[in-house]
Amino acid sequence: MKENEKDFADLVKQYKSSVYSVCYMFAKDADEADDLFQEVLINLWKGMAMFRHESKIGTWIWRVSFNTCISADRRRKRNKEVRLSMDIDLFESTDEDTRQIQMLHNRIHRLKPFDRAIVMLWLEGISYEEIGAIVGISVKNVSVRLVRIKEMLKQMSDRD
Amino acid sequence: MEEKNNTILVDSREMEEMRRQVGLLKAKLDRESIVNDRLMRNILASKRDKIDRYLLRLMVLMPFVMVLMYLDFGILFPLSVPFLVFTEVMLLVAGTFIYFNKRLLASADVAVANLVEASRKLVRFRKREVRYVCVGIPVAVAWVTWLLVYEFPHCSKAAEVLPGLTWGCLVGAITGLIVGLIKFRTMIRGINDIVGQIEDIS
Known part of the structure; x- marks a missing residue:
């Protein structure tokens, strides 16, 4: 794994619970939560290269998570084949x-x-x-x- | 005043309950893995299945090749019995090897089994395939040499068309060797890919 990929993987492991809890609170069902989760991770990956450490990393992650969830396009077509998830269903258990x-x-x-x-x-x-x-x-x-x-x-x- | 205090108390209790619920949520999420394990396994399984199907095709072809060899070297151009027997035994051994190695591959069930164990089986499969090629190529070269240098010249029927047969055999052997090596390399790359991905996620 390349170094920046490893850094990102470590970051996501550390903050996954916070990110997913945001997605969960903004979603109506498990599929939507997974969609939002994937979208947040994509935005974090894209933004990581441009993050200038003007704020704490945790602050930045919260901000990206909330901005993504608040502005997410819920009508986007879902691609079940590639969606990342936490392998947990908090809506059905x-x-x-x-x-x-x-x-x-x-x-x-x-x-x-x-x-x-x-x-x-x-x-x-x-x-x-x-x-x-x-x-x-x-x-x-x-x-x-x-x-x-x-x-x-x-x-x-x-x-x- | 008492009502206001009670209101504040209820407020605090509600917020405390919500805080406790947030704690439960984070604890649950902390226990989960982020990668969709099922999805990764499905991807690995489909790569493994591709190799499995290739080996199945070889296995299915083998009996036909054995029959074809008998028709060619037993009836059409009757060659010596030792050569014919050696040819059929060589093909039988190759077919048996493919069968057992295919079974090893099938037992490396990345879809449900322990991934580290599956990875070990795949490494064993790869080592066997490499050994098979290291033994198989010299045996095949010896077989072609035996056929062209001894068998065909001593076969009266083959003697009539010897130059054509010789060139045909040589072209066929070289083409077969190149195609075989390309297929082998693709298969080994596929195995290396799966083993590498298991190492990344485990």
Whole structure:
């Protein structure tokens, strides 16, 4: 394997869970999650050569993941033969952990795409500054949006 | 005040639950491999199957070649019995070798078996094929020499058309050798490709 390919493979191994969790939260089914996952990996590969280390690598990966998922073209034809996946179906499994994950998915999926990105990053324990850097808004804006998102989540819980 | 405190408490509890659920999600994903293992195995299996089909064709052809040799060198141009027997035994040994090596290839089931074990079998298959070619080519050269230098000149029927037969045999032998070596090289490259890909992913 060439060195840049190995670097990319190592990077993807390190961040695969974060990337896939973003794709999962933006997808309606397993096929869509796999499509988004493949698309994010392709964009990361393409962008790796141009990454100038002006931000942390993790910040860049989050940014690419969210930008890809938010702007993905869901009507693109799916090519099952070459799709990369995590070989896991979080939409169909019935074990208790997966049910909990599905509850999380149901809550977050009801938010607007941009709000999904903010709440996911906040749940990861990422600072307001970094959230702002990833999604491209000010720290104050992150704070305001988070309050609103929490309120919406609470209203959803009360209705359910 | 108490209502506000209760609201804050519920907020925290919900967020904590969601954080816990995120933790479950990450833990599940961390245990998974990223490459579609099934897809990789299917690709490797189809490469292996291509080689398997080539060996099957050789095996199927072998009985016909044996019959053809008997018709040519036993009836059409009756050559010596030792030569005929040697020819048929040589073809039988070649066919038997192909059969056993094909079985070894089939047992390297990259679709379902342990990939490292399958890789070892493929390496063994490759070594056998190389040994077969190293032995087979000198034997084939000796057989052609025996045919052209001794058998045909001593066969009365062949003597009438000896120059044509000689040239025909030589052209056939050289063409066969070139085509055989090209096929052999393609097969070994295919095996090397599969073994290399298994090494990359395991």
